[in-house]
Structure formats: C-alpha cells, structure tokens
Amino acid sequence: MSGGTQRILVVDDEVALAGVIASYLRREGFEVVLAHDGPSAIETAREADPVLVVLDLMLPGFDGVEVCRRLRTFSDAYVLMLTARGDELDKVVGLSVGADDYVVKPFGPRELVARIKAMLRRPRSASTPSGGSEEPVRRFGPLELDPVARTVTVDGKPIDLTRTEFDVLKALSARPRAALGRRQIIEAAWGPGWFGDEHVVDVHIRALRYKLGDDAGAPRFIRTVRGVGYGMVAG
Template identity: 40%
Template sequence: MYRLLIVDDDQELCSLLTSYLSQEGFEVTSVHDGGEAAARIRSADFDLIVLDVMLPTMNGFDVLRDIRRQKSVPVLMLTAKGEEIDRIVGLEMGADDYLAKPCNPRELVARIRSIIRRAEAMPPQLDAEESKDLTLLDLTIEVGKRIVSVNDEVIELTATEFQILLLLADNAGELVKRESISEECLGRKLAAFDRSIDMHISHLRKKLGAGTTGEERIKTIRGVGYQYVAI
C-alpha cells in the first residue's frame, strides 16, 4: 500500500480526497499547515506528496524547497486554476507534476499512479537486460540504481528528471520529440501550452551544468523537441 501525504488547508477537500484515495488502495495522511507538513515529512517516509501552494505558516513553495533539501520523494503540486506562474515556479523548484484546482479525483488518481510508476519502475525504454550503466563523456547514468553523476559527483534528480535525462541520453545525438517525452516520461499526452517539459529541461540543465566543451548538454530544437549533445 502506497503512503500519500495530502497538504491542503481546505479540510473538507482533504476529507473528500482522503476518502476517495483510500478507496483506491492508498494509505492517506492529511495535514492543513505548511509548517506541520514540513515537520511530518522530515520524520516520516511517504511515497508521494500532494502539496497545495496556498498554506498557512509556510506556503507550498517553502515546503517544497524544504523537501528538496533532504528528500527526492515525488511531489504533485496543486495550483489555483489559471495560475500558470505557480505551476512554473513549482516545476522549477523540483515538483514532479502539477494539477489545477478544483481537480477531478479520477485525474488526480491517474496522475498519482503515473508519478509513482515512473518513480519506481524500470524506465520504459529499457528492459531489465538492458539496464546497464550509460556513459556519455563525463556523464554516467547507473540505470538499475537510478544514480546520475557528472565527473563522479552524484547529481540529485527527481524521478521525472531522471526519466527525461535517460530518454535523451539513450538517444544522444538524435531529436526526441516533445510528444514522446510527455508520453514516456510524464505518462500523458502533450497538451497545448503545457510548459512542464520545458521546466524539467531547464532544471536538468542547471543541475548537470555545461558539457565538456562548455556548451549546454541539452539542445532545444525549437517547436519540436530536444537533443542530448554528446560532445
């Protein structure tokens, strides 16, 4: 049974989501305060955190920042409908995905299952026999252990960032379309005006740093997709 933490100051919504998610087989804990959430996350392990932005004591961004200092647990941000800036900031800070409120509980369950699946499963483009280390100059990806290092220094990535990097690196030098990244790494079809992939790529670039030639490792093919440049 997967353990979820719902962080939202709307107690009625938490009650409804707890009831629905429990029926779907999840073990659910809910808190309604950002400070309490941060303390709970430090002291307990969860498989995924559903995190609202607007919270008392600590807002969702501060809680997410606190999480990413210590854990790589998947985080699904809940944002107000139409607040694109919240989605962008959340993704830049390391959220795995976002969902606008009010949300359909069935879509929430689908997003949760997709995030958990990609966080723990073998990457979709590789089977168990192919899960060998992948090395591209100073970049090493230990697929089975889900460890990424640059010049032997381990880089902490979220599950989504790992999946995207692995897909690009496994196709180094080739164009990987945005549609493929969305379907294979986010678990959903690419939606119009969805900037999730762009934010994850931006985060990867910052974490990985420049390549051996001083240029960006991930090249944008404008309007089409991305390419890992192994030079």
Template identity: 50%
Template sequence: MAENAQAGSNTQAGSRQRILVVEDEPIIARAVTDRLTAEGFAVEITGDGPSAVERARSYEPDLIVLDVMLPGFDGLEVCRRVQSERSVPVLMLTARDDETDLLVGLGVGADDYITKPFSMRELVARVRTVLRRFERAERAEASAISDVLRLGPLEIDQKARRVRRDGHEVHLTPTEYDLLGCLVRHPGTVLTRALLLEQVWDWADASGTRAVDSHVKALRRKLGADLIRTVHGVGYSFEVSA
C-alpha cells in the first residue's frame, strides 16, 4: 500500500512544493522522503506503477522522483502515462548501467536523471535545479509580449505553453517545450549541446549530451523531422521555410 509521508497539516503542506516519490525499495524511499521533507517539501511516496499514475493524478505534484524498476509496470510507462495527462517535471532514478532505460526515459518525458547509488545532497540539488528551471520558464512565458508565435507550420502559445503543428495540437513535456523554445528563439543559428544544456537544463558542464539528443529525437517524433537540423559534432538548429 502506498504510504503518505507528508509532514505537517494540510494547510502547511499546501504552501509548499509537492513531490511524489515513486520507489519500491522501502529503505531508499524512506531516506529520500525524510531528506526532502527536511528540506521543506511536502512529500508523498508510492511503490508501484499503477498507484504512481493514480497518485500523480490526485496529488498533482510539482515534481516526481521516479525509479525505473517498479512492480506493476515500470517507471518508463509511469512517465509516459503521467505526461500524457499533465506536464510535470520528472527526475528519474536509474541504475548506473541502464543506459538504454535512461535514453528511453528521457525520450518519454523525464527531465533529468540521477544514477544509483547517489548522495542525498546531489538528489536535493537536482530537485531544486529542475524546479527552479520550470519556475523561471513559467515566469518568462507569463511576461511574453506576444501570446502566440507562428513559425512556418508551428503555432506556439507562449502563455498557455501549447504547441500546434498544421493546426493540430502536439503534447510536449515541460523540457521538450523549453528546448523547442530555446531553439525557436534563435532560428537558423546552430546552438551547441553545451549551450542547450546550460540554457534548458541549467547544467554547467557537457556531461549530459545524451539528454539533449534524446529530447531532440522526441521533438522530431512529435513535430516532424524537418524543423530541427543536426550539425554533426556541434549541435542543433531550428530551420523553417520563409
């Protein structure tokens, strides 16, 4: 049975950022929950795929810490189902040698990842970075001068964070939307992977190039392969016909 690990009253929790921890190993789940609660977050935990999707629906967390290996169905399927209903940042937990799961996870909507074993300090830092990035993106969209940006077949509603291609709405995860936004702000300009990591992920080094490549692949799958050009060995460029 899923465990409710929220600290304090509902009124107190309501003013704090909510995190859903999905982890089936009780020791890890408790350690993560205790540390995030101590850091001031309101936290709930669950330990299997089906209950994770249901809890994400009812709890509406600000961020999900999601293990890949889960009973019921795995974290990749959890991420896919959750993101199809509501865009929410996802920090994925993965074993050090699970590169395939990692790449697939980034492709289905995970925003960042951390490999086991990890320190609680690193986990908290990643959680805060992801949350800060999405808060900044939301502020930027709220202050956008133009509500709707039209580029070729794309229509981007900047305040609602919605994207349409040829009039059909396309569901993007938060990170996919932010990556697209970074690219379309510099049409025709080649942006290096390192720059994209800095601008979209807040990463100061180039160790996460797989994250960039996986999210570009996801954008191409959803929006078409004709909008983002690969410059081999350098990065990516948004291209649209005049």
C-alpha cells in the first residue's frame, strides 16, 4: 500500500451498493477493492491484504460467516459485517467467528465510513505494560485469563476467543468487583472513539458465555447486573 494508504475490501453481492460504499471510502482517501461472492472474497483478501473488510452476511457461493471463518485463518483484518436481518443469532454467529462489529441494513454510507474510521483508530494488538512489568494472570474459579499472552483457559483447556471477545472479558476481569455498563465496556474494549449500537456488547457477552460454557441463569463467570450491565462472578 503506497504512501500509507489503507486498503479496504468491500464484499457485497449487491453490486450497486458495493459501488456506493467504495466511492465514499475512496473520497476519504482509502484504497478499495471489491468482491461479490464468498469464494472471490477469500481470493481477493489473500491478494490484497486489506486492513479492514466490509462483509455482507448473505452472499452467493458461501455466506459471510464462512468468509469470516476462512479469513481468520490467514488475516487479522478488522471485519465489519453487514446484515439485513435483526436476528440476534445471526449477529452472535458472525461475531463468534471473528467479526469485530456489525451494521444492520439499511444504513447511511456516511455513518458506515465513520464507523470504519473509528474502528481503524482502535489498537490492533495489546500494548506492552509500561515499565516492562507483566500483568498477573487473572483467576475466576476454573477460568484463567493471561492479559500478556492474551490466552484464556477453563479447567486448563484453552478457549479460542476472537480479539474482541478477549478484550471484553479482559475489561470485565480488570475490575472484578465492579458492575460495568455497556459504555464502560465499549470504551475499554473498543476505545473511546467508537459509536454505534451499544447492544453489540450483549452480542459479544452471549458469544463469550457460549464459548466459556457459562449459563446466564446460573453464571459461573459473567453475571448480568440488571439496569447496569455486566460483571465477573467472584472466584
């Protein structure tokens, strides 16, 4: 990417919509490549190495969930998933395979561009603790979270979390006695520049509980604090 230009891959089988998104992004100085089905999305992502993928959920060939799953085997690009459906399960499945956020159609192109810019301001990896000191492993019963290695285990077995799932769990475990609201979790995991539907936190919590083998009705790890948000169950 010459001159520091950031490359974005837009994947949507609605060719006209993909073109509109691309035109808005190009006006903002991004380099844009397009794909209109699942197989070509993977091929283009391998060739273009984008920093971010705008990915429609419903695609010919194979869907956006499968694209995201395959993408995560070779790329750490941000994934912003587009869905025309309000089904919570679609969001959970998309985020659980590695999407970072979602936007529900219909949406305004300017809003989408702003969401993309906010996402790209987010650090791509954990920063090293100041002074070179390492953060201790956090333990909550059989759950262990290592903030430095960015690993999570339950009963000694590794749990495969997405980057965002880990960041949400890290935010909760950093203040284990506190009940954190959605905005507090977003600022810790996404950064203060993020905006959009704050209920994205609920979707990630649901995915986390599934992977951790947790039960919202009788939680071992993540508790719901009604009217506030979420917190950790004391270990």
